[in-house]
Amino acid sequence: MANDFSSADKKRTCTRRKGSVGAYSPSAGLTLVRRRVAQFLAARDGVPASPDDVYLGAGASDLIKALLGLFVQHVDGKPPAVMIPIPQYPLFSGTLSELGLRQANYYLDEEHDWALQLQELERSWREASQESHVRALVVINPGNPTGQVLTRDNMQEIIKFAYEHQLFILADEVYQENIISKPFHSFKKVMHEMGAPYSSMELASFVTCSKGWAAECGLRAGFMEAVRLQEGVRAALEAARAVAQCPSVLGQCALDCVMKPPVAGEPSYPRFSQEKRATLRALGERARTAHREFNSIPGYSCNIIDGSMFAFPRVEIPERAQRAAADAGLQPDEFYCLRLLEETGVCVVPGSGFGQRAGSFHFRSTILHPADEFQHMMDSVRRFHASFTRQYS
Ligand SMILES: Cc1ncc(COP(=O)(O)O)c(C=O)c1O
Structure with a gap:
């Protein structure tokens, strides 16, 4: 993208203020890139997105770990648990174990193309709730390793389930561009279209440069959109991100390019x-x-x-x-x-x-x-x- 990169807009991404990608950025990421991510999200969903809800990280892994770290406290004397699919991408089981969070498994239905069945979610929640307080539900869509893409109806059921049981949804949507035969719907969009009360639920979703058409996994760049977080929760997240300094500024520049790829009329x-x-x-x-x-x-x-x-x-x-x-x-x-x-x-x-x-x-x-x-x-x-x-x- 050599020619495009010489445009004033792209230049500003890296060189504003410090004039070097070797400088720290704000811990949530460069404001300019967060704005670009918000524009990408608004265009993807047709739903407004705010740069203040966007956190940049060293890939999705970094941000998923940071978010799961918010659930470690006991509730009413019960240890916290998080529901994850089985089969799952082992980042989740590994992080839960590292953080001392209990793992509540829900099994995907292999006989029905790895569908996510409501009765299985209920079973998992009921069993886990006997000894733990289930706080969050992880959904990987499209699935790794299973390759399924959720239908909109299925997502609505999942959202209703999470609402009923007061679960925070972590939507791992890193493969949203790797779509083969079914359309991808983001959780944010489906929640918005369902209207009240679902449209006011908290949600965190994850996207990364490691996947999609870019697949630049070595650059370690991704983002989380965390919407409608309670103030105390947002403050805790920002404090945790601040002590981690900032994600690589080079990675942030790459994310900027992925968020705003060349458009018709541009040389590339x-x-x-x-x-x-x-x-x-x-x-x-x-x-x-x-x-x-x-x-x-x-x-x-x-x-x-x-x-x-x-x-x-x-x-x-x-x-x-x-x-x-x-x-x-x-x-x-x-x-x-x-x-x-x-x-x-x-x-x-x-x-x-x-x-x-x-x-x-x-x-x-x-x-x-x-x-x-x-x-x-x-x-x-x-x-x-x-x-x-x-x-x-
Ligand atoms: C489902 C899923 N989530 C998250 C990640 C982490 O991606 P990143 O490279 O952005 O940390 C991966 C990587 O393979 C993945 O498959």
């Missing part, structure tokens, strides 16, 4: 729009190929991938292999994935790292490989699974 626009279209088209093709190919392997099943960057197929592991895994001190899916790696060079992540229903086994694979590599990988997986099954049957 033709190339940008061509590359973005090609990236998203390739993602869609790979998602469809992964779904088709995994389902064609006997002993495998894979739900449709509506969003994100992953396939999370279920794998049948013979009982003898499960016993061999136990002898080796490993989970059956760890054993399987290690053998797959050793015998084929294919590297995938065992489902036990994300959580899964007892007795079911999965792994997560990205779908970002070039088409020919992906086909090679699928052929290797198919051959490996056949020989593994023969060996342990």
Whole structure:
């Protein structure tokens, strides 16, 4: 974007005041970038957004941890708990454990394309509430590792559930640009459209440069929009962010570019729009190929991938292999994935790292490989699974 970057507007992003990206910024981030984020959000949702509700961070992880840190106090003598999906991105289970927060699991419904079922939310809340005070509900949409995208009706049910049980919704929406076959709706927009009382609920949502068409994960830049926080809560969050100094100013500049990509008429626009279209088209093709190919392997099943960057197929592991895994001190899916790696060079992540229903086994694979590599990988997986099954049957 060399030509665009010379525009006065872009220059001001970095050089106003201190004249260097080597200077600290305000702890919530540069005002100019927070304003840009608010403009992005307002355009995305058609709902006003304020820069004062925007906090920049070193990726979404940094901000998710900061927000979860607000829930650590006991309520009415009960320890706090947070509801998270299973399977989940392990940032959540790891952070809860680090902060001493209890984890209340709700299971996604694999038989229905990893849907988020209301009765399962109720079950999880009821069970957790016996010994804890459930304070927040984490929703990952689009899902990692599961790749589902929530429907608007489903989101309305979730919002009503959270309202009824006075739960703070943490909407991890980092894959909102990685959309394949279903439209993405933000929680903020759906809440707004539902009207009172839901439109006045607190909410924190997360976006990052690490995903989407930018996928600049090494730059460590992201933001949280936290709306309608109570004053004391906002003050606690700002104090916590202040002691963390500020996120990288270089990362903030990158976020600024992602929030305001080239538009028609600007020199970089033709190339940008061509590359973005090609990236998203390739993602869609790979998602469809992964779904088709995994389902064609006997002993495998894979739900449709509506969003994100992953396939999370279920794998049948013979009982003898499960016993061999136990002898080796490993989970059956760890054993399987290690053998797959050793015998084929294919590297995938065992489902036990994300959580899964007892007795079911999965792994997560990205779908970002070039088409020919992906086909090679699928052929290797198919051959490996056949020989593994023969060996342990
Ligand atoms: C669902 C989800 N949330 C949050 C993150 C963290 O992203 P970041 O790189 O912005 O910290 C990831 C990264 O993979 C993710 O998959």
